[in-house]
């Protein structure tokens with residue numbers, strides 16, 4: 001997979017406001033926030049998009065969700081929304097799997 005802006009953040013080649021890190025993943029604030037709190041949780045493994053993940057990634061995908069919920073709690077969020085854009089037609093722009101975590105405002109349903 002070609003290098004993305006997120007692999008550069010993992011490698012500390014470009015700066016980011018990192019709020020959580022462990023051996024499997026990283027969470028950092030979105031540069032273009034869509035809510036008062038908006039951060040991304042990404043695996044260190046360079047999976048381009050969710051549909052590229054396989055059975056071997058089962059534990060990692062669960063870990064991303066647990067970290068998303070844990071960091072949301074640390075950010076003081078009780079209600080929050082998770083979003084994963086899969087593919088350009090679903091508004092994915094960075095092809096390194098990421099979970100958006102948004103909170104601090106109300107959200108409508110269905111999403112746009």
Ligand code: DGP
Nearest residue numbers: 005016029030031032085091092093094
């Ligand atoms: P998506 O459209 O789902 O691929 O979302 C990509 C998000 O990544 C978008 O909300 C903006 C964010 N983003 C893009 N480049 C950077 C960057 O260099 N730093 C940070 N912190 N966020 C970025």
